[in-house]
Amino acid sequence: MNRAIFLDRDGVINEDSGYVGKIDDFKFKDGIFEFIRFFQQYGFLIFIITNQSGIARGFYSEDDFKVLTNWMLEQFKLRGIEIKDVEFCPHHPDITGACSCRKPDIGMIVNLTKRYDIDLASSFLVGDSLRDIEAGKKAGIRKNYLLKGNLLDTLDEIVAKEKF
Secondary structure, eight states, X not given: OBOEEEEOTBTTTBOOOSSOOSGGGOOBOTTHHHHHHHHHHTTOEEEEEEEOHHHHTTSSOHHHHHHHHHHHHHXXXXXXXXXXXXXXXXXXXXXXXXXXXXXXXXXXXXXXXXHHXXXXXXXXXXXXXXXXXXXXXXXXXXEEEEOOSOHHHHHHHXXXXXOO
């Protein structure tokens, strides 16, 4: 089984400036490349799981999201980083109704776990909201970290607590 790290997008991968759906609005968070390289060097599969209610709200389209995602993945690749997969939830309960993929539900994590044979007990989740952490716990991920500030400070916190 594979170890993985699940990362929220807006607020962890990039600055959360509100409904980021276009390349021009996307700014990588300081330290994200070093943060991901750390886990990659230990053989973790890297996944992004992201609620994208901006699609349901009509702020940008699913095609816009895919263009941005492909650009983002290329930026990682240019830096020697492989993001194994990206799962997203385009729903919002007030607009599209309930779904099983929107965090804090676990649909995105379940899909990736089945597809990539992931050992959730030895995997990590890093998010910037309590709904991210709740999703990780509900899915069976034991190592859930709430990003409170700098990514590299969070990495130092993880390294101090965990064995790799």
